[in-house]
Amino acid sequence: MSALADRIDLLVRRGFFRLLRWLPTETASRLGVKAVRANVTANRPEIMIGARRNLAIHHPEWSAAEIEAGVDAFLDGVGRFMAEFAIMDRLVPEGRFEVHGAEVFAAIAGKEPIIAFGLHTGNWETFGPQFRKMGIPLASFYAPPDDAFERRIAEESRARFGVELLAPDARGARDGLRLLKQKRVVMIFPDESRDGRSMAPLFGRKPHDKGNLAIAARLARMSGARFVICHSERQEGARFRLFFSEPFALPPAEGAADVLADIAFLNARIEPIVARNIPRWYFLDDSLEEIG
Numbered sequence: 001m002s003a004l005a006d007r008i009d010l011l012v013r014r015g016f017f018r019l020l021r022w023l024p025t026e027t028a029s030r031l032g033v034k035a036v037r038a039n040v041t042a043n044r045p046e047i048m049i050g051a052r053r054n055l056a057i058h059h060p061e062w063s064a065a066e067i068e069a070g071v072d073a074f075l076d077g078v079g080r081f082m083a084e085f086a087i088m089d090r091l092v093p094e095g096r097f098e099v100h101g102a103e104v105f106a107a108i109a110g111k112e113p114i115i116a117f118g119l120h121t122g123n124w125e126t127f128g129p130q131f132r133k134m135g136i137p138l139a140s141f142y143a144p145p146d147d148a149f150e151r152r153i154a155e156e157s158r159a160r161f162g163v164e165l166l167a168p169d170a171r172g173a174r175d176g177l178r179l180l181k182q183k184r185v186v187m188i189f190p191d192e193s194r195d196g197r198s199m200a201p202l203f204g205r206k207p208h209d210k211g212n213l214a215i216a217a218r219l220a221r222m223s224g225a226r227f228v229i230c231h232s233e234r235q236e237g238a239r240f241r242l243f244f245s246e247p248f249a250l251p252p253a254e255g256a257a258d259v260l261a262d263i264a265f266l267n268a269r270i271e272p273i274v275a276r277n278i279p280r281w282y283f284l285d286d287s288l289e290e291i292g
Helices: 003-022 025-043 045-058 064-084 102-108 124-134 148-160 170-181 212-223 259-276
Strands: 097-100 114-118 138-141 164-166 185-188 192-194 197-200 226-234 240-244
Touching: 003 025, 003 148, 025 045, 025 064, 045 064, 097 124, 102 124, 102 240, 114 124, 114 212, 114 259, 124 138, 124 148, 124 226, 124 240, 138 170, 164 170, 170 185, 170 212, 185 212, 197 212, 212 226, 212 259, 226 259
Parallel strands: 097 240, 114 185, 114 226, 138 164, 138 185
Antiparallel strands: 192 197, 226 240
């Protein structure tokens, strides 16, 4: 793409984002679906191919029509997620969250170190405004998108809700450990994809120490943190159920901690949730090959 074409593309995306900010909430969310479906159909057909392939793996009993319905739900979720950055600050005032389990979580926040496991279901960005509403400071590990415009939108959205961003590297891990030792809440996303390959949940693959599950396990062992799983489920349109799990800890280690055993333990906690929400999982289209 030429420099001029890049400039035009940026102006179009900026204009589209500003339009979403002015539109009613449900209209903006629906328009995101139309934009993503059009772009994927025209420019990224491999996304739909990957989603169909993986739905057939996860649900071999599904008919072709059921798989296509799953692909449609996947694109609907991705499109709405993208558009809802523009309207995220409206969702709490408009009463669009139904929150479950927050009382137990709020009772321990600030009194002990907590690793919040954020899952990429529904719209995980909804936890930013929910944490702010609850008055609980949040720090979160964050892998910046390659696209500069998408990066600016994501970072500005999280800044509006006071989310402290931690780099996905050794320095970020040290910062995260420091915050946990201060009895802060640190969010990390254990379900992730790197270079088009799903790292977790494992979905029958062998445990490996190359992803966020391993980082979370090590941080928990070093800080004594307990875990709370935070996941969002889309109801209808731009309405959500937000779930905070019961707090849980890693099993006591006999001698030196076995990181692969810890990873298997944590994976067993997150995989059923992602599996129940698989058409609405952001990384549905990514490869499920074994990770060596």
